[in-house]
Structures are given as C-alpha cells and as structure tokens.
Amino acid sequence: MSQTEPNQPPHQDEDFEAALMTVERSLIDLQQRYRETQQAQKRKLELEERLNAVSPELLSEVQEIRDELQQLSITLESNLLIDGEVKTLFWEGVRQGILGEVFWQILRFGGLGVLFGWLLKTWAG
Numbered sequence: 616m617s618q619t620e621p622n623q624p625p626h627q628d629e630d631f632e633a634a635l636m637t638v639e640r641s642l643i644d645l646q647q648r649y650r651e652t653q654q655a656q657k658r659k660l661e662l663e664e665r666l667n668a669v670s671p672e673l674l675s676e677v678q679e680i681r682d683e684l685q686q687l688s689i690t691l692e693s694n695l696l697i698d699g700e701v702k703t704l705f706w707e708g709v710r711q712g713i714l715g716e717v718f719w720q721i722l723r724f725g726g727l728g729v730l731f732g733w734l735l736k737t738w739a740g
Contacts (some may be wrong), residue, residue: 669677
C-alpha cells in the first residue's frame with residue numbers, strides 16, 4: 616500500500632484506509648456488544664434457575680423485604696429535605712405545572728374548542 620498506482624490519486628488511498636479503520640472499529644464494537652449480550656443472557660438464565668429453586672415462602676419474604684426497602688428509601692429521602700425545602704419544591708412544581716406545558720396545552724385546546732364552537736354556531740344559525 617505504500618506504492619500508489621498511477622491512475623489513483625493518493626487521497627483516495629487515505630480515504631479508503633480511513634473507511635476501513637472505521638469499519639474495523641465498528642466490527643470490534645459489535646463483537647464486544649455481542650459478548651456482553653451473551654454474558655447477560657447466561658447471567659439471566661442462572662438467576663432464573665436460582666429463582667425457580669427458591670421456595671414460595673422465601674419468595675413472599677423477598678417481596679416483603681423489597682417493599683420494606685422501598686419504603687425505607689422513600690423515608691430516608693424525605694428525611695433529607697427540610698420543611699422549607701419541601702415547600703419550595705412543592706410551589707416550584709405547581710408554578711411549573713401551571714405556567715409550564717400543561718397550562719399552555721389547556722389554553723391552546725380550550726381556545727380552539729371555543730373558536731370551533733363559535734364558528735359552528737355562526738355557520739349553523
């Protein structure tokens with residue numbers, strides 16, 4: 616590849632090599648994703664087998680523990696906020712809801728409804 620043919624300009628060889636490098640990188644990325652997918656499928660099968668081996672009593676206990684952990688995480692997250700911060704977050708959410716997308720959708724579609732109603736009334740009567 617160091618010698619170029621007289622009928623091909625040198626920049627075409629560079630373009631081809633750059634394209635070839637891009638394809639090689641894409642192939643390597645695809646192979647990596649394929650290996651990750653295969654590993655994830657094996658891990659999924661292992662976990663499903665372990666889950667099937669667990670007795671129903673333990674499954675209900677696991678679900679209770681998950682529920683309790685979820686409740687505890689909510690409690691801990693809410694304990695991190697001070698009362699003033701909660702009020703501020705609440706009013707910011709209300710303002711964004713009223714002045715944000717919802718308000719403008721209500722105004723747009725409500726206005727169109729009134730306009731269509733007025734046009735239909737004028738046309739019909």
